[in-house]
Amino acid sequence: MSTTPTRPPTVRQPTVRTQEEIAARVKALEAIMIEKGIMTTEAVDRLAEIYENEVGPQLGAAVVAKAWTDPDFRERLLRDGTATCRELGIGGLQGEDMVVVENTDTVHNVIVCTLCSCYPWPVLGLPPNWYKGPQYRSRIVREPRKVLREDFGLDLPESVEVRVWDSSSEMRYWVLPLRPAGTEGMDEQALAALVTRDSMIGTGVVPAP
Amino acid sequence: MNGVHDLGGTDGLGPVPVEEEEPVFHAEWEKAAFGMFSMPFRAGFFGVDQFRFGIEQMHPAIYLLSPYYEHWAHTVEHFGVEKGVLDPADIEERTRYYLENPDAPLPQRSDPDLLAFVDGVVKAGASAARESDKKAAYAVGDRVRVLDSSPLGHTRRARYIRGRTGEIVLAHGTFIYPDSAGNGGGDAPEHVYTVRFTNSELWGEETAEPNGFVYFDVWEPYIVPAAGTEGSAA
Numbered sequence: 001m002s003t004t005p006t007r008p009p010t011v012r013q014p015t016v017r018t019q020e021e022i023a024a025r026v027k028a029l030e031a032i033m034i035e036k037g038i039m040t041t042e043a044v045d046r047l048a049e050i051y052e053n054e055v056g057p058q059l060g061a062a063v064v065a066k067a068w069t070d071p072d073f074r075e076r077l078l079r080d081g082t083a084t085c086r087e088l089g090i091g092g093l094q095g096e097d098m099v100v101v102e103n104t105d106t107v108h109n110v111i112v113c114t115l116c117s118c119y120p121w122p123v124l125g126l127p128p129n130w131y132k133g134p135q136y137r138s139r140i141v142r143e144p145r146k147v148l149r150e151d152f153g154l155d156l157p158e159s160v161e162v163r164v165w166d167s168s169s170e171m172r173y174w175v176l177p178l179r180p181a182g183t184e185g186m187d188e189q190a191l192a193a194l195v196t197r198d199s200m201i202g203t204g205v206v207p208a209p
Numbered sequence: 210m211n212g213v214h215d216l217g218g219t220d221g222l223g224p225v226p227v228e229e230e231e232p233v234f235h236a237e238w239e240k241a242a243f244g245m246f247s248m249p250f251r252a253g254f255f256g257v258d259q260f261r262f263g264i265e266q267m268h269p270a271i272y273l274l275s276p277y278y279e280h281w282a283h284t285v286e287h288f289g290v291e292k293g294v295l296d297p298a299d300i301e302e303r304t305r306y307y308l309e310n311p312d313a314p315l316p317q318r319s320d321p322d323l324l325a326f327v328d329g330v331v332k333a334g335a336s337a338a339r340e341s342d343k344k345a346a347y348a349v350g351d352r353v354r355v356l357d358s359s360p361l362g363h364t365r366r367a368r369y370i371r372g373r374t375g376e377i378v379l380a381h382g383t384f385i386y387p388d389s390a391g392n393g394g395g396d397a398p399e400h401v402y403t404v405r406f407t408n409s410e411l412w413g414e415e416t417a418e419p420n421g422f423v424y425f426d427v428w429e430p431y432i433v434p435a436a437g438t439e440g441s442a443a
Contacts, residue, residue: 016275116214162418
């Protein structure tokens with residue numbers, strides 16, 4: 001080490017890196033942090049495995065299906081999303097304080113984080129790229145009906161009120177979608193299989209079986 | 210700061226690029242970058258608000274054009290260097306090495322405590338709620354206006370709600386104040402409220418979509434009583 005470490009300028013020259021350059025740089029950072037006792041590859045792999053295989057929208061779908069079949073649970077879920085999800089062992093990082101908002105025949109809810117990428121991980125897993133990208137974040141608060149119609153194929157009549165929840169604090173909002181018609185005889189497990197990630201973001205609805 | 214990250218209401222960015230059957234991670238490096246929030250957080254690099262502020266200081270053009278998890282790597286580098294834990298010359302040298310030798314192995318080390326931390330933090334989380342003696346100055350039903358000044362540091366007071374008037378619809382209690390913690394200060398807890406704005410209040414009658422609202426969470430210092438309602442706050 002020949003020079004004293006100096007703080008790099010906050011803004012580097014605006015050159016977009018290739019995937020190879022990013023991969024090499026991230027690997028360099030990882031290598032240093034492994035040597036410094038901050039990271040391990042086994043912990044990186046474990047964390048990735050959790051969000052690839054264990055924590056994802058199937059958990060939110062189970063909560064939704066229970067809310068559709070158990071009116072007391074539904075009422076508790078809308079009153080205290082965090083505690084009620086905990087009843088099913090669901091909760092944790094990026095969902096420490098959750099608020100569930102309910103779609104009805106006259107109200108449609110949709111979530112966004114215009115400032116970064118806040119998303120209820122314990123029930124939906126990690127967000128898709130489009131949720132974190134500039135297009136969705138810029139437009140969904142200004143022209144939600146147009147985005148839902150043109151980008152997600154969801155055409156809402158003007159009589160339905162559209163509520164956009166911008167997750168600017170550490171509260172994590174997500175949507176209890178409408179139960180589709182024709183599902184009266186279905187049990188919780190079969191109902192959960194119908195519930196999509198996008199229906200809990202609000203960029204979709206649960207399709208009838 | 211009035212940064213590019215503050216995207217609400219920006220026009221011209223085009224259609225939402227929806228990817229069918231999208232994988233959770235698109236490349237191996239994304240998994241490592243994803244690990245660079247929780248593990249450096251444990252090592253004291255940053256809290257979540259500082260983590261965000263590091264990302265906000267990326268060059269605006271790169272912010273818009275780079276893959277999402279590069280943002281995470283950027284903020285880790287920013288704070289790692291600032292804390293003196295990461296040496297810029299060392300980062301450059303190793304980056305060159307891995308660019309030329311992409312399959313070269315990483316150093317190997319086992320750390321059962323770190324593994325236990327990962328499982329523990331995913332399940333328990335790290336709530337930003339903080340106890341405070343502060344009494345809430347507002348209540349559900351109050352009409353409030355958002356301050357319209359432009360702070361230089363980290364804030365969650367997005368530009369599109371500044372100066373706008375809405376109604377408090379939820380009161381959440383006291384949480385870490387990002388305008389303090391994100392700028393290197395203490396937790397300084399403040400009350401958080403959800404404010405409901407009509408579309409026309411935000412965008413004007415001419416372009417606002419009909420029959421809609423935007424709900425936005427504010428910390429108490431962001432708001433004042435709406436014009437004509439002064440003195441109504443407790």
